[in-house]
Amino acid sequence: MSEGSAVVGAVAALQERTSNALDESRIAGVARTVATTTTTFVRESYLYQWLTAEPDPEVVVIDLAETRTVGPFIAVLDRIIETLTPIYRESRLADGINALAAFLEWAADTRIGRVLAALFEPPEPPAENTNTHDDDRSETTLDDVSSQTTLDGASSKAAMGEDIPEEDAPDLNTE
Numbered sequence: 001m002s003e004g005s006a007v008v009g010a011v012a013a014l015q016e017r018t019s020n021a022l023d024e025s026r027i028a029g030v031a032r033t034v035a036t037t038t039t040t041f042v043r044e045s046y047l048y049q050w051l052t053a054e055p056d057p058e059v060v061v062i063d064l065a066e067t068r069t070v071g072p073f074i075a076v077l078d079r080i081i082e083t084l085t086p087i088y089r090e091s092r093l094a095d096g097i098n099a100l101a102a103f104l105e106w107a108a109d110t111r112i113g114r115v116l117a118a119l120f121e122p123p124e125p126p127a128e129n130t131n132t133h134d135d136d137r138s139e140t141t142l143d144d145v146s147s148q149t150t151l152d153g154a155s156s157k158a159a160m161g162e163d164i165p166e167e168d169a170p171d172l173n174t175e
Contacts, residue, residue: 022028042048064070088094107113 065074108117
């Protein structure tokens with residue numbers, strides 16, 4: 001039994017000397033400093049905090065497909081869509097819709113298509129009026145607007161989408 005205690009004592013002494021050597025070693029000290037600095041840097045980083053943050057308790061996500069009320073309807077719709085999709089893809093209806101889509105794309109690239117798109121485009125929202133006094137508002141009549149808005153020949157042709165002859169085109173050279 002004295003052999004066992006001698007071995008245990010030797011192992012304990014070796015462990016103590018190794019521990020003391022590591023505590024006093026410069027390399028081990030630098031390694032501990034680097035490890036501490038790296039750990040601090042990582043844990044204080046935005047990405048680490050974002051990844052380890054607790055979820056917001058006010059946000060509730062419900063998968064409706066797993067509920068008892070909506071789930072069966074979604075399952076039925078999924079089965080119907082899975083059944084009808086291959087039938088639709090081979091139908092004349094799909095061919096007609098694809099042809100219509102191709103025609104509309106072509107029509108949108110024509111001059112008339114661009115004019116129609118410009119006509120149906122919603123107007124810009126009005127600028128907010130910082131003046132809140134009703135007394136300072138001036139009334140503008142249609143005559144005022146028409147007298148202020150005059151277009152020369154080239155501008156009116158461009159506004160109508162017409163080609164402008166070279167002699168009517170404005171000179172853009174600023175040499």
